[in-house]
Amino acid sequence: xxxxxxxxxxxxxxxxxxxxxxxxxxxxxxxxxxxxxxxxxxxxxxxxxxxxxxxxxxxxxxxxxxxxxxxxxxxxxxxxxxxxxxxxxxxxxxxxxxxxxxxxxxxxxxxxxxxxxxxxxxxxxxxxxxxxxxxxxxxxxxxxxxxxxxxxxxxxxxxxxxxxxxxxxxxxxxxxxxxxxxxxxxxxxxxxxxxxxxxxxxxxxxxxxxxxxxxxxxxxxxxxxxxxxxxxxxxxxxxxxxxxxxxxxxxxxxxxxxxxxx
Ligand SMILES: NC(=O)c1ccc[n+]([C@@H]2O[C@H](COP(=O)([O-])OP(=O)(O)OC[C@H]3O[C@@H](n4cnc5c(N)ncnc54)[C@H](O)[C@@H]3O)[C@@H](O)[C@H]2O)c1
Numbered sequence: 420x421x422x423x424x425x426x427x428x429x430x431x432x433x434x435x436x437x438x439x440x441x442x443x444x445x446x447x448x449x450x451x452x453x454x455x456x457x458x459x460x461x462x463x464x465x466x467x468x469x470x471x472x473x474x475x476x477x478x479x480x481x482x483x484x485x486x487x488x489x490x491x492x493x494x495x496x497x498x499x500x501x502x503x504x505x506x507x508x509x510x511x512x513x514x515x516x517x518x519x520x521x522x523x524x525x526x527x528x529x530x531x532x533x534x535x536x537x538x539x540x541x542x543x544x545x546x547x548x549x550x551x552x553x554x555x556x557x558x559x560x561x562x563x564x565x566x567x568x569x570x571x572x573x574x575x576x577x578x579x580x581x582x583x584x585x586x587x588x589x590x591x592x593x594x595x596x597x598x599x600x601x602x603x604x605x606x607x608x609x610x611x612x613x614x615x616x617x618x619x620x621x622x623x624x625x626x627x628x629x630x631x632x633x634x635x636x637x638x639x640x641x642x643x644x645x646x647x648x649x650x651x652x653x654x655x656x657x658x659x660x661x662x663x664x665x666x667x668x669x670x671x672x673x674x675x676x677x678x679x680x681x
Contacts, residue, residue, distance in 0.1 A: 426649035429455040431560075433505035434648075435497070435551070436460060437488060437515035437543070440467030442616030443567060444514030446637035447644045449475045451510070454645065459484050459501045459508075462515065488515050489538040494546050502554070510648050511551050511564040513544045516581075516618060525579050533580040540584035545591055548606065552599045561603035563648045566592050568608040568660065570668050589660065596658030605657040607647050611640055612664020630666030630675070639663060 434451045438444030440462030451458045453476035461484040462468045472481040482504045486493035501508050517535050544566055555562040571582040572589040589608055596606040614635040615621040621634050643663055646652045662668060 422651060426645060426652050427451075427454050427456050427510075429457065431507075432456055432509045433507065434458040434510035434512065435501045435505070435508045435547075436512040437497075437547070438462060438567075439514070440464055440471050442514070442618050443611060443614060443637045443640050443644075444512065445471045446616075446641040447512050447514065447565075448481070450641040450645050451648075452477050452480045455480065456510070457505050458482070459497075459505060461486065461488070461497055463487055488543040488547075489517075489535050491542075491546065494543050494550075498547065498550050507554060507558055507560060508551050509555065509560060509562045511548060511562070512644065512648070513547065513564075513566045515543065516540050516567070519576075519578055519581050519618060521577070521620075523580065524577050528578070528580050536580040537584045537587075540581075541587045541591065544588055548591070548595055552595070552602070552604050555604055556599070556602045561650055562605070563650055563653075564595070564604065564606045565609050565644055565648055566606070568592070568610050570610060570612060570662070570664060572610070592660070593658050600657050605650070605653070607653075607656060607658070608660040609640065609644055609647065610660050610662045610664070611635060612662070612667035614640065628667065628670045629664075630669055633665065635663065635665055639665075 434456050436444050436448035439448035439460035448458050448460045457480045459482040460468050460472050465485045468483045472478050472483045475481045517539055548564055568589045569585040572585040576582045592606050592608040613625050616637045626633050640663055647661055
């Protein structure tokens with residue numbers, strides 16, 4: 420049996436994806452369903468969740484869910500609804516994140532915007548991961564979690580509410596990976612570069628700074644996300660940060676060399 424033909428075991432594995440109504444979360448949720456994994460699509464807006472489910476390769480395996488993950492009540496409702504709809508959730512993807520607005524620099528960002536960003540990215544990411552891990556440990560089942568961080572977990576973005584939440588999330592991945600590893604639960608970070616996905620309004624001129632010569636697409640993230648989520652393909656990978664950026668993070672003040680005749 421080919422490893423890549425059956426990365427998941429749909430008879431006992433099920434997934435929960437936040438931010439599944441748009442962009443990267445949508446692409447990952449749809450790819451999971453395409454692999455036969457029953458998947459809950461969670462997002463803020465009913466129309467985008469329903470459209471995302473309807474456009475899935477196998478909509479009958481997709482469960483739509485709508486709520487504001489900035490609140491603890493909604494996170495707890497999500498956990499209960501996921502359990503009722505799917506049974507044990509074994510795979511978790513946290514892609515939800517509020518919009519980034521370029522105007523929200525350090526002297527402009529409001530307290531509400533700061534709190535909302537940290538509540539969705541970090542607080543919901545922590546609470547959902549911890550409670551799903553608690554359930555898996557009680558059931559003595561392995562699991563795999565993937566949290567979307569950012570290159571701006573390590574470099575400024577001129578949006579301090581965003582970069583600080585992602586920096587904290589990057590450390591949360593490492594904390595959780597260490598804490599739950601002996602229970603067979605893997606926790607990793609997916610680190611996108613400049614992905615024209617909805618959450619990032621891309622300036623096409625950025626492409627010239629990207630070694631692979633183009634902005635990314637959500638579809639560039641989904642295959643590697645599935646590979647890292649798969650307990651068959653990535654059984655020995657935890658606490659890792661998987662960068663998918665076309666080489667953007669290699670960019671600095673040196674231009675690539677002129678190669679001449681090679
Ligand atoms: N696009 C990029 O270039 C890029 C780069 C680095 C990191 N990321 C990260 O990848 C993830 C996905 O990015 P994207 O570009 O696909 O974003 P996106 O804006 O297209 O999708 C994010 C989704 O999260 C949902 N969401 C926002 N607030 C929510 C809330 N309170 N409750 C529930 N859902 C909520 C939105 O409705 C949206 O559908 C984010 O965590 C983002 O920070 C993206």
